[in-house]
Amino acid sequence: MGKRITSSSPCLLFLFFFFFSLVLLGCPSLGHPNYKDALAKSILFFEGQRSGRLPTGQQITWRSNSGLSDGSLAHVDLTGGYYDAGDNVKFNFPMAYTTTMLS
Secondary structure (H helix, E strand, O other): OOOOOOOOHHHHHHHHHHHHHHHHHOOOOOOOOOHHHHHHHHHHHHHHOEOEOOOOOOOOOOOOOEOOOOOOOOOOOOOOOEOOOOOHHHHHHHHHHHHHHHO
16 A cells, blocks of 8 residues: 555655755855844935935935924924834834844
8 A cells, every 4th residue: 555645744845845955055144144234234224214304425315304394383493313203114114124134
């Protein structure tokens, strides 16, 4: 009688070939994280989160000045800084991106 194929056999076969291909092809990024690249991307991301008047040397060329009239109704200058207090988009996404890039 032949060998019976169970439902877990395709999964095991996939895992075998996956790990076998990792050994053959090698995976250089597993043991050697590139912290220099992660830091550069994090800094670039936070440059995109700036608010207010942006410096002329801004690396993200499509970003422009923003929030220049914040606080004008109360006669308070609230321009500048970083977008981080919107809680969902303005804080959680930058924080999640940074922790992902640095991990």
